[in-house]
Amino acid sequence: MNSVVDNIAMGAQCLFGLGVLIGAFYIFRAYIRAVFNPAHPLVKHLLPFEPRKPVPWGGLDLVLLVILQLLCMVLAGIIVYILSVCSVFDFLLNINTLPLPAEFKNEHMVAQMLALGRESPFVLWLLFLAAVVLIPAAEEFYFRLLFQGYGEKREKWLARKLNIPCSRGVLAILVPAVIFASLHIRSGGGEGASPPRDLQMLVIPVLIMSIGYLLSVSLSVLYLAVFRKAGWADFGIRPAAIPKDMLVGTAAAVFLIPPIYLLQIGLKNVLKPFAPDFVYDPITLVFFAIGLGILYFRTHRILPCIIVHGIMNGTSFLLLYLFLLLAEL
Secondary structure (H helix, E strand, O other), X not given: OHHHHXXXXXXXXXXXXXXXXXXXXXXXXXXXXXXXOOOOHHHHHHOOOOOOOOOOOOHHHHHHHXXXXXXXXXXHHHHHHHXXXXXXOHHHHHOOOOOOOHHXXXXXXXXXXXXHHOOOHHHHHHHHHHXXXXXXXXXXXXXXXXHHHHHHHHHHHHHHHHOOOOOOOHHHHHHHHHHHHHOOOXXXXXXXXXXXXXXXXXXXXXXXXXXXXXXXXXXXHHHHHHHOOOOXXXXXXXXXXXXXXXXXXXXXXXXXXXXXXXXXXXXXXXXXXXXXXXXXXXXXXXXXXXXHHHHHHHHOOHXXXXXXXXXXXXXXXXXXXXHHHHHHO
């Protein structure tokens, strides 16, 4: 009898997930049709296409900047290691570490860090600065500004070489989006896997990533400004349009983030009964990155993309925190 009830519950869960996925699909399809329709009133007035000259950097520059980014991460690791040897992080041992909920065993290390150290102001501020400010700004700098900017410059050549007929901007948006999502692939652990429960071992990677991104983005901007004569427009910044960009980014977040959450809910309900340890983050991130790519393609300014990315991470951060608080009641 119990098995019959379990099967009915599993079937209902899958049907609910499929319904949510279909809804998210139709929302995304409506958005894409509107964005690539210049006559659509929403796009015409709120998100008009703003062309730009080709970016001054080339493929070799991208290779050099990726190598620079890796070297900066290594340097950041050395800095954090020296600080840890000097007992700078010993205070983390005195932070009250809370139990890790079972639901978080397959979550990203940032979510696990929040679950373990949510009573520590240091942990909360570090997570906010890293996940809501630094990491979104750095990832948009690399994937939208550098990679997509170069992709728009070379898109016609690439489409001709691959013999792929596609609309303007499609390859330039899609390739960085897939790379972005693939870099977030991680193992679900599987049966018997034990996630890190040492708060210090979770804080250190976040510190390394934050310091590494600060160094690499700063040096990359300096390199492009000095050797490629990149200006404000090349970096996707128009000082006079900053207030407008903040409004555009906030409005774009309102439209883009809800269907992303619907996609997450749908995938979780469809896949969890059959693959409970499957990590579906990269699937949702592909769609999120495509949305960010479309936003950058329309505006060619980086601030709206950073704002959307920051709001997405910030709402996820807040929802996880509220979930943990409610679980304690």
